Amino acid sequence: xxxxxxxxxxxxxxxxxxxxxxxxxxxxxxxxxxxxxxxxxxxxxxxxxxxxxxxxxxxxxxxxxxxxxxxxxxxxxxxxxxxxxxxxxxxxxxxxxxxxxxxxxxxxxxxxxxxxxxxxxxxxxxxxxxxxxxxxxxxxxxxxxxxxxxxxxxxxxxxxxxxxxxxxxxxxxxxxxxxxxxxxxxxxxxxxxxxxxxxxxxxxxxxxxxxxxxxxxxxxxxxxxxxxxxxxxxxxxxxxxxxxxxxxxxxxxxxxxxxxxxxxxxxxxxxxxxxxxxxxxxxxxxxxxxxxxxxxxxxxxxxxxxxxxxxxxxxxxxxxxxxxxxxxxxxxxxxxxxxxxxxxxxxxxxxxxxxxxxxxxxxxxxxxxxxxxxx
DNA sequence: GACTTGCCAAAGGTACCACT
DNA sequence: AGTGGTACCTTTGGCAAGTC
Numbered sequence: 001x002x003x004x005x006x007x008x009x010x011x012x013x014x015x016x017x018x019x020x021x022x023x024x025x026x027x028x029x030x031x032x033x034x035x036x037x038x039x040x041x042x043x044x045x046x047x048x049x050x051x052x053x054x055x056x057x058x059x060x061x062x063x064x065x066x067x068x069x070x071x072x073x074x075x076x077x078x079x080x081x082x083x084x085x086x087x088x089x090x091x092x093x094x095x096x097x098x099x100x101x102x103x104x105x106x107x108x109x110x111x112x113x114x115x116x117x118x119x120x121x122x123x124x125x126x127x128x129x130x131x132x133x134x135x136x137x138x139x140x141x142x143x144x145x146x147x148x149x150x151x152x153x154x155x156x157x158x159x160x161x162x163x164x165x166x167x168x169x170x171x172x173x174x175x176x177x178x179x180x181x182x183x184x185x186x187x188x189x190x191x192x193x194x195x196x197x198x199x200x201x202x203x204x205x206x207x208x209x210x211x212x213x214x215x216x217x218x219x220x221x222x223x224x225x226x227x228x229x230x231x232x233x234x235x236x237x238x239x240x241x242x243x244x245x246x247x248x249x250x251x252x253x254x255x256x257x258x259x260x261x262x263x264x265x266x267x268x269x270x271x272x273x274x275x276x277x278x279x280x281x282x283x284x285x286x287x288x289x290x291x292x293x294x295x296x297x298x299x300x301x302x303x304x305x306x307x308x309x310x311x312x313x314x315x316x317x318x319x320x321x322x323x324x325x326x327x328x329x330x331x332x333x334x335x336x337x338x339x340x341x342x343x344x345x346x347x348x349x350x351x352x353x354x355x356x357x358x359x360x361x362x363x364x365x366x367x368x369x370x371x372x373x374x375x
Numbered sequence: 376g377a378c379t380t381g382c383c384a385a386a387g388g389t390a391c392c393a394c395t
Numbered sequence: 396a397g398t399g400g401t402a403c404c405t406t407t408g409g410c411a412a413g414t415c
Contacts, residue, residue: 021394021395022394022395023395024394024395024397024398025393025395025397025398025399025400026399028398029395032395060395060397062395062396062397066395105393105394107393107394107399107401108393108394108395108399129392141392142392142393143392143393159395
């Protein structure tokens with residue numbers, strides 16, 4: 001049954017965007033959450049529901065950590081067939097049947113959904129990752145977070161279906177614009193385009209979204225830099241003895257680049273920087289900047305990933321968490337905090353053995369100002 | 376005929392990538 | 396961290412053409 005027209009322009013096609021969270025990949029895993037939204041020009045408010053796990057099944061700690069879904073929250077979970085029927089009801093309201101459906105990395109979601117459908121599957125699925133891989137073959141990463149960031153939308157730290165549905169819908173709309181420039185302008189043309197074999201690419205050199213001249217024009221001077229998305233939001237704050245060398249070093253390696261770095265560089269379109277008189281000054285500015293902006297990729301100084309230290313304004317107390325008594329920080333280790341205390345007290349003997357070196361005296365006045373005014 | 380070289384395809388192994 | 400599918404790379408073997 002085809003109610004709508006398959007020749008309708010892709011940007012006008014009403015689609016269902018779906019995302020699932022699960023305890024693990026199929027067939028071992030169980031559905032934990034389903035989210036969906038109807039998209040045509042604008043995105044309707046996404047609907048998401050937690051799915052009750054089979055008796056005896058629990059949410060693995062790792063999944064609970066990345067999704068934020070707790071056993072307590074699962075009290076509101078619904079039966080999986082109930083959720084599937086609600087999704088099918090929404091699918092049936094679309095003009096085209098089977099319902100044009102957009103899923104990111106559909107390979108993960110489809111086995112769960114097909115099991116729920118038990119032979120009846122009213123969805124005509126395309127995968128945004130497959131489209132992106134063809135349209136942007138040299139983009140370092142095509143994960144949902146990387147793609148959304150590439151087009152200028154942040155994805156929340158916790159992986160939840162409602163947020164992922166909105167992000168997928170956003171990515172879909174951006175991809176449709178690119179598809180139409182390639183002459184892929186209808187739903188059926190999109191299927192044909194996806195089915196066509198891809199030209200083999202033997203040496204695929206990465207294409208960084210950040211223009212080369214932007215990074216090459218950075219000064220050979222110490223300072224702090226901020227990696228920015230296309231909308232200007234900050235991805236990462238770093239410090240450098242030479243802004244030019246540090247930032248350009250990210251873009252030289254083709255292999256062995258850490259996963260999170262690739263994901264960040266897939267999103268970074270611009271850079272802003274502040275030149276400082278010395279590398280030490282940059283090192284002092286960096287934590288302030290991180291604390292103020294909370295960039296998502298400053299993993300090293302986030303409390304979730306390793307123990308951090310905070311200290312009191314008079315440096316006499318320390319705590320692994322920020323508090324009214326210990327608002328200064330974060331410091332990556334007790335050793336760094338020791339150096340900070342020594343620097344503030346002018347203990348040159350302690351300083352010259354540490355990473356601050358002979359620059360220590362140069363920044364003491366600023367450091368004392370920081371200690372006096374912890375805001 | 377024996378050997379070398381180049382090409383191709385299949386098989387097997389490994390690295391990559393995306394998900395939770 | 397664990398998982399699984401895919402892409403890529405290497406190895407292997409068969410074949411044809413060229414050279415000695």
